[in-house]
Amino acid sequence: MVIGLTKKIRRTAFLLLIGLTGAAVVFILNIILGSVNIPLSEIFHAFSASDDKTVYHKIITDIRLPRACAALIGGSALAVSGILLQVFFSNPIVEPYVLGISSGASLFTGMVILIGFRLGIVALGNTGMFLGAFIGAMAVSAIVVIASQNVKSITTLLIIGMMFGYVCSAAISIMTAFADRERLASFVIWTMGSFSGFSWQQTILMYLVISPVILLSFLLSKPLNIMLLGEEYARSMGIAIKPFRAALITVSGILCAAVTAFAGPISFVGLAVPHIVRLIFGTQDNRIIIPASCLYGAIMSGICDLASRTLLPPYELPLGAMTSVIGAPILVFLLLNKRGKDGRF
Amino acid sequence: MKKHILSTHELDVGYGKKTVVGNISLDIERGRIVCLIGPNGAGKSTILHTLAGLIKPLRGNIKLDGNDINKIKRSEIAKKISLVLSGSEMPNLTTVYELVSFGRAPYTGYFGKLSKKDHEIVKEALLRVGAYELRDRFCSELSDGEKQKVMIARAIVQQPELFILDEPTSHLDISHKIEVMRILTALTVENGLTVLMSLHDIDLALKYCDDIIAVKNGQITAYGPPEQVIKNGDINKLFDVNNAEFIETLGSLEIKGPEKADVFIVGCGDSVYNLARTLTRNGVGVSCGIMHETDVDAIICSITCSYVAKAPSYTEFTSEILSSAKKEMESCAVVIDSGFVRNNATSFNSLLIEHADKIKKPVLSVSDFQNNDALLQSILTLLRRENK
Numbered sequence: 001m002v003i004g005l006t007k008k009i010r011r012t013a014f015l016l017l018i019g020l021t022g023a024a025v026v027f028i029l030n031i032i033l034g035s036v037n038i039p040l041s042e043i044f045h046a047f048s049a050s051d052d053k054t055v056y057h058k059i060i061t062d063i064r065l066p067r068a069c070a071a072l073i074g075g076s077a078l079a080v081s082g083i084l085l086q087v088f089f090s091n092p093i094v095e096p097y098v099l100g101i102s103s104g105a106s107l108f109t110g111m112v113i114l115i116g117f118r119l120g121i122v123a124l125g126n127t128g129m130f131l132g133a134f135i136g137a138m139a140v141s142a143i144v145v146i147a148s149q150n151v152k153s154i155t156t157l158l159i160i161g162m163m164f165g166y167v168c169s170a171a172i173s174i175m176t177a178f179a180d181r182e183r184l185a186s187f188v189i190w191t192m193g194s195f196s197g198f199s200w201q202q203t204i205l206m207y208l209v210i211s212p213v214i215l216l217s218f219l220l221s222k223p224l225n226i227m228l229l230g231e232e233y234a235r236s237m238g239i240a241i242k243p244f245r246a247a248l249i250t251v252s253g254i255l256c257a258a259v260t261a262f263a264g265p266i267s268f269v270g271l272a273v274p275h276i277v278r279l280i281f282g283t284q285d286n287r288i289i290i291p292a293s294c295l296y297g298a299i300m301s302g303i304c305d306l307a308s309r310t311l312l313p314p315y316e317l318p319l320g321a322m323t324s325v326i327g328a329p330i331l332v333f334l335l336l337n338k339r340g341k342d343g344r345f
Numbered sequence: 346m347k348k349h350i351l352s353t354h355e356l357d358v359g360y361g362k363k364t365v366v367g368n369i370s371l372d373i374e375r376g377r378i379v380c381l382i383g384p385n386g387a388g389k390s391t392i393l394h395t396l397a398g399l400i401k402p403l404r405g406n407i408k409l410d411g412n413d414i415n416k417i418k419r420s421e422i423a424k425k426i427s428l429v430l431s432g433s434e435m436p437n438l439t440t441v442y443e444l445v446s447f448g449r450a451p452y453t454g455y456f457g458k459l460s461k462k463d464h465e466i467v468k469e470a471l472l473r474v475g476a477y478e479l480r481d482r483f484c485s486e487l488s489d490g491e492k493q494k495v496m497i498a499r500a501i502v503q504q505p506e507l508f509i510l511d512e513p514t515s516h517l518d519i520s521h522k523i524e525v526m527r528i529l530t531a532l533t534v535e536n537g538l539t540v541l542m543s544l545h546d547i548d549l550a551l552k553y554c555d556d557i558i559a560v561k562n563g564q565i566t567a568y569g570p571p572e573q574v575i576k577n578g579d580i581n582k583l584f585d586v587n588n589a590e591f592i593e594t595l596g597s598l599e600i601k602g603p604e605k606a607d608v609f610i611v612g613c614g615d616s617v618y619n620l621a622r623t624l625t626r627n628g629v630g631v632s633c634g635i636m637h638e639t640d641v642d643a644i645i646c647s648i649t650c651s652y653v654a655k656a657p658s659y660t661e662f663t664s665e666i667l668s669s670a671k672k673e674m675e676s677c678a679v680v681i682d683s684g685f686v687r688n689n690a691t692s693f694n695s696l697l698i699e700h701a702d703k704i705k706k707p708v709l710s711v712s713d714f715q716n717n718d719a720l721l722q723s724i725l726t727l728l729r730r731e732n733k
Binding site: 219221222225226228229230232233235236237238239240278279282283284285287 | 394397398399419420421422423424426427428430433434436437438439440443444447448450451453455456457503
């Protein structure tokens, strides 16, 4: 046995524990803090006495709690989605946002919000919009999957995905030209991404979709690890590459779609968290990186959501801006100070 | 277990509809080191990728241990063939130990957890390639030579019957090249593995490989043991070498000198070739003699020099050779005494020096000069005076 191994395991366990604690702390802070100052005693009270429907109680259980839960799983989903795509494309700057999966969701949402797209005579309500965004994201993923069965080079595939992203963005910007101001404003707000206004129903649905898929992605960690050596080696070591490609993009597409459908396109979490986690943990072993990214992704989106609500109350700052403002400096700091000075990731 | 680990019959390899190399029929015997040689772009890599099952053949079939490779599951092929590709990038933040243990993938369970036996196999492979002390280093921090050893260890860990390597020695210094070849040889001799690889180092191919496959212009031009398939001049034809010639005897390349001789070097054995190289690369044409044709001097000078007075090995020099050498000397401007050993065997060379004095040719003696460069300067001065 390798001598350094046990030390490494201990370090990994410690860092995972920190992640778990961190996620819990962020979760609690998200419930305690907000634009309305709620005394701690009231918070405990809200949890203990369920029959007493005070305003505070309502804010806690109907607004902050589902929102905090949604932010956690949303961050996890985006981070895992990012890992899968980065390994798959052997490209460190890939994330669902870059690949056009988010744009697919935006396109459909744009159609609903901007030009009042109807299915028959039925106007699409909120649920319809979520469904639409989900379908949009999955449609772009599906195109990338189909292309992946016929395209040899992964770079070509990446370009195809990006081009679809551009086409979607172009279609959106054309639609904005025709849209009236009010609709445009509400679409712009949607594109900024936010976990606000999550109902319990939505949050539960999100958990139902995302949790099994994250579990599934964890099951892909062995072939994901081997993919680090490149596709040819992966094939030579017995990985059936086409089904694996399809599984990878589907899983990553579902994760991204589920978040985007509910919370709008949230950039940067999928890009930055996997890198941050790799650098902190000092490994690329996806058996560690995937669960770790779940925790740290949850922390990151939790912190960003908290910041967007509490920095300048009562205004809510755009979540997409928070993720970049908070994530980018951390990533740059780690890159400059840690081991990743050379190589790809 | 079949005698041939890999057989192909009328195999065409290429991409899409374009055949790169056609009509390949090979029977690769177990336990041998087989080497593909040929110019850049001849299709060596394409052949190797196809044989490894990474590219579909355009025509014909490949049999791995007697079974059609298309009908074997990829995970089963992975237990029989392992691959080392050229110039592959190393993943960052992955230790040598982790990377090598990836090779256990065809044997490990769903999460790739290594058993105690797996750890032993990884350790043994690392020791075998001399990379055990690198085990906790990150792969991206290794030198090219270390990277190649680690990739070979990864391939060993896969416990294959056939090793396919694409240019395993490129970018390596001489000692690492030898190290890589030593490891591969040991695998074939001790473990009965078969090695199939492409090599640009022809000398290594001729010296280390049991069989050579020469590829050129879309076909296999030769296949067999090096001594049988590579005759003198074959390598030059294979690679279209100009202004130089590959000497199969020595396994090295020698540069052709000017076609007209300005200088005659009297010498034999190994006293001439270094000086001949110095003079010819500075544009001075050289003739030399008298020597036996298996002298190192004769082997090298037959390429660098425009004329070599030589006799078959273990024969007496004849007066014909002497007079031919004298005639050649008369057409040269300067004669050089290489400082050959004076004895009965070299008496003809002493006669040549005497002849030079008789015909009043300037004779320079190597022993009078500090080094070849100093000698070169004197020769250049004499030649300049001659031209005036």
